[in-house]
Amino acid sequence: MMSVHPVQAVFIILPLARSIPNLNTSSDVALIAGIPACSLQNTLGEASLGNAASGLIILNREQRILVHPDPVYIGQPLSAIGLQDRDTEADITKLSPITFSTGFENREVKIADTHYSLTYSPSTLKGWTYVLISPTNILTQEYIDIGLHTLYISIFLLLLSLLLAWLGSKRMHVPIRKLLTQLGDNHLSKEGNTLAQQSPPFSDEFEQIRAGVSQLSASRSQLENTLNMHLLQIRTHFMMNLFQGKIPVLTLYDTLNEYGYTHQVRGWQQIAVITLQADLVNHTKYSASDRDLLLFAIQNILEETVVHNQQLLPIVLEHTVVTVIGTVEQDHFIFSQQLYVLTDQLQQQIDMILALQVSIGFSQPHSSLYHIPQAYTEAMEALRHRMKLGTGIIFQYENIDHYAPTWPMTYPESLEYSLIQAIQNADEVQASALLKQLLEVIFGMEVTPEEYEVALTRLLTHILQMTQESGIRLGQISQGRGSMFHELHGLQYAAEVEEWFNHQVILPVIQVFKARQYAQYQHISEKMIAMIHQDYDKDLSLEECAMKLHYNANYLSSVFRKETGCAFSEYLTKYRFNIAKKWLDESDLTVKDIAARLRYNNPQNFIRSFRKWEGITPGQYRELSKKQTCRTEIRKGARL
Numbered sequence: 001m002m003s004v005h006p007v008q009a010v011f012i013i014l015p016l017a018r019s020i021p022n023l024n025t026s027s028d029v030a031l032i033a034g035i036p037a038c039s040l041q042n043t044l045g046e047a048s049l050g051n052a053a054s055g056l057i058i059l060n061r062e063q064r065i066l067v068h069p070d071p072v073y074i075g076q077p078l079s080a081i082g083l084q085d086r087d088t089e090a091d092i093t094k095l096s097p098i099t100f101s102t103g104f105e106n107r108e109v110k111i112a113d114t115h116y117s118l119t120y121s122p123s124t125l126k127g128w129t130y131v132l133i134s135p136t137n138i139l140t141q142e143y144i145d146i147g148l149h150t151l152y153i154s155i156f157l158l159l160l161s162l163l164l165a166w167l168g169s170k171r172m173h174v175p176i177r178k179l180l181t182q183l184g185d186n187h188l189s190k191e192g193n194t195l196a197q198q199s200p201p202f203s204d205e206f207e208q209i210r211a212g213v214s215q216l217s218a219s220r221s222q223l224e225n226t227l228n229m230h231l232l233q234i235r236t237h238f239m240m241n242l243f244q245g246k247i248p249v250l251t252l253y254d255t256l257n258e259y260g261y262t263h264q265v266r267g268w269q270q271i272a273v274i275t276l277q278a279d280l281v282n283h284t285k286y287s288a289s290d291r292d293l294l295l296f297a298i299q300n301i302l303e304e305t306v307v308h309n310q311q312l313l314p315i316v317l318e319h320t321v322v323t324v325i326g327t328v329e330q331d332h333f334i335f336s337q338q339l340y341v342l343t344d345q346l347q348q349q350i351d352m353i354l355a356l357q358v359s360i361g362f363s364q365p366h367s368s369l370y371h372i373p374q375a376y377t378e379a380m381e382a383l384r385h386r387m388k389l390g391t392g393i394i395f396q397y398e399n400i401d402h403y404a405p406t407w408p409m410t411y412p413e414s415l416e417y418s419l420i421q422a423i424q425n426a427d428e429v430q431a432s433a434l435l436k437q438l439l440e441v442i443f444g445m446e447v448t449p450e451e452y453e454v455a456l457t458r459l460l461t462h463i464l465q466m467t468q469e470s471g472i473r474l475g476q477i478s479q480g481r482g483s484m485f486h487e488l489h490g491l492q493y494a495a496e497v498e499e500w501f502n503h504q505v506i507l508p509v510i511q512v513f514k515a516r517q518y519a520q521y522q523h524i525s526e527k528m529i530a531m532i533h534q535d536y537d538k539d540l541s542l543e544e545c546a547m548k549l550h551y552n553a554n555y556l557s558s559v560f561r562k563e564t565g566c567a568f569s570e571y572l573t574k575y576r577f578n579i580a581k582k583w584l585d586e587s588d589l590t591v592k593d594i595a596a597r598l599r600y601n602n603p604q605n606f607i608r609s610f611r612k613w614e615g616i617t618p619g620q621y622r623e624l625s626k627k628q629t630c631r632t633e634i635r636k637g638a639r640l
Contacts, residue, residue: 295319298356305345419463484505542556
């Protein structure tokens with residue numbers, strides 16, 4: 001039902017119909033309600049944007065305006081508003097009505113040269129279309145306001161986040177600064193140190209921490225290496241004292257446990273000591289100066305070859321590599337066989353790696369670690385059998401009955417006496433031959449190395465005793481090298497002993513005797529020559545010189561021949577002929593007178609002897625001498 005109003009008040013009744021089920025059985029019943037358009041306008045007009053051309057517009061399905069901010073347009077078609085497309089300036093109401101029913105959409109429009117933003121959305125209830133028209137400048141300002149508010153809020157939140165982050169980082173840096181202070185960084189620590197001042201600048205604290213941790217790691221590695229080195233030195237010193245019997249028995253097992261030998265202490269049933277020495281006698285590749293380096297290499301080979309649980313730390317002691325070998329085996333014989341196999345393997349391994357021959361001595365098996373000093377003495381004693389057996393030996397110490405009633409060694413006194421006589425006579429060849437014979441006799445006897453040393457010490461003592469009795473000081477022989485007996489006891493092979501006696505003892509003594517003989521011979525020969533020059537015109541003989549000089553004639557003959565290279569009679573004859581030639585040149589003595597003065601009973605004997613020595617007779621010699629003198633005078637006259 002419609003009401004009649006004045007023209008200014010246009011009313012449109014909005015029919016709303018809805019079926020009401022189950023009222024009655026008749027289907028002709030309908031409920032019709034009418035809503036005046038002005039009521040919608042009054043209700044929605046309160047939300048107007050204050051611009052007559054903008055606000056909310058509701059269109060019915062015939063595209064007529066149901067609600068508009070300006071009541072004048074209610075009931076009119078949408079074209080009455082004058083909507084134009086902003087780009088094409090075409091009236092959008094001329095487009096098909098379907099345009100406003102395709103769904104939610106935004107468009108840019110113009111109304112009286114003013115730009116607006118149009119947003120519409122169709123309703124599925126009664127086909128209405130809701131259109132929202134807003135001025136662009138207002139939207140832009142709203143957008144700007146919204147953006148500014150958003151910016152302000154974002155900046156506030158960012159500043160708040162930065163503040164919270166700064167406060168958090170300050171709190172988080174407290175342990176970092178403490179850590180840097182402990183690392184000794186003077187940039188963050190007030191105390192500081194010189195080392196930190198000299199360190200290069202870092203980009204941040206974490207880089208400083210990384211550098212500090214790296215330095216601590218390097219320092220730790222260096223400290224560990226230093227400690228390991230010191231520990232190795234301590235263990236080496238302990239092993240030296242252990243072999244020499246300087247470790248108290250009560251603390252031996254505790255000390256071994258401290259040094260990591262718990263398994264050896266608990267498991268070993270038997271032990272033995274092995275000693276190795278490098279054989280450098282007449283070696284073409286190595287010399288005595290390489291001994292220390294070779295012993296170090298042998299020590300490493302021994303440590304790597306033997307299982308760790310079967311040995312103690314190998315060490316170098318008195319130019320010998322020494323170690324203790326242990327086993328869980330209780331049978332002495334089986335353990336000895338194992339030692340022979342092990343030493344043979346070691347000898348082959350060293351020869352293959354170093355091309356070096358070694359001699360190995362090892363002790364008898366012992367049942368306790370307390371016997372290590374005794375086992376070391378036995379191993380060294382076994383090694384001394386190289387004196388007789390030579391190089392490259394593997395020898396186990398043997399128990400010898402030192403209290404046997406008989407001693408098989410008989411010292412060769414006759415050879416020693418002949419050797420000393422040869423030394424006094426300064427005969428090097430004979431002395432060397434006699435020394436070789438004497439040493440062959442000594443080393444041919446079945447005695448202990450200690451008894452060999454006694455015999456050699458006896459020989460050296462007798463030679464030195466002879467030199468002292470001859471007035472020779474020991475310094476002339478040893479030449480400041482030290483004790484000769486200590487040198488002798490350090491020799492290891494028979495060949496070394498023979499060479500040492502020859503070059504260090506016998507030859508120096510012979511050189512002293514030779515020097516003495518030379519001085520004595522020279523003195524005697526000079527006296528004999530003086531006697532010849534003085535008594536050449538007398539019946540002079542070797543026996544007469546021996547009587548005057550109080551020497552044996554044969555001895556004088558030997559001395560004179562060594563010094564002059566000729567016999568006494570030969571030298572006397574030559575000197576007399578020289579005198580004869582002088583008389584033939586400078587005097588008018590006849591050959592007969594010259595022969596008589598030179599103690600020739602028969603002039604013919606003189607002439608024959610002269611011709612034998614000079615190749616011509618005395619008369620021919622005088623004639624040739626005169627002719628030569630005349631020629632010389634003629635030449636001098638010609639020059640004048």
